Amino acid sequence: MNIKMENLYDSYLAYQGKRNIFQEVKEFQKQDFHSLNFQAVMEWLRDTVELSNRAYKNKVTSNLTVKTENDAVETKARTRHLECYIYEWEWQKENQT
Secondary structure, eight states: OOOOOOSHHHHHHHHHTTOOOHHHHHTOOOOTTSOHHHHHHHHHHHHHHHHHHHSSSSEEEEEEEEEOSSEEEEEEEEEETTEEEEEEEEEEEOOOO
16 A cells, blocks of 8 residues: 655644654655645654664654644654654644734
C-alpha cells in the first residue's frame, strides 16, 4: 500500500494511524498545490530525519508549532533508523481579544 501525504490533514491521519512516514519524508518534493504550512511540516520532518542520521544514538525528538489563521497546532516527531513518527498533535486556540 502506497500512501502519500499531500496536506496537513494527511499528516494528521499519519499521526492518528501511528504510521511510519520515513520514506515519504525522505522523498518529499515541494509541489505548487502544497500549502506553506504543509511544506514547513515536511521540511521540519526531513531536517529531523537528517539530524537523526548524524546523531550518536540515531534517535531524535523534535517539536514544531504551526500557526493557522485562527489556531496553532503543536506537533512532535520522533525519528530513528528508518523510522519517523508524529507522536503528538495538539490544537491550541490562539488568544482572542
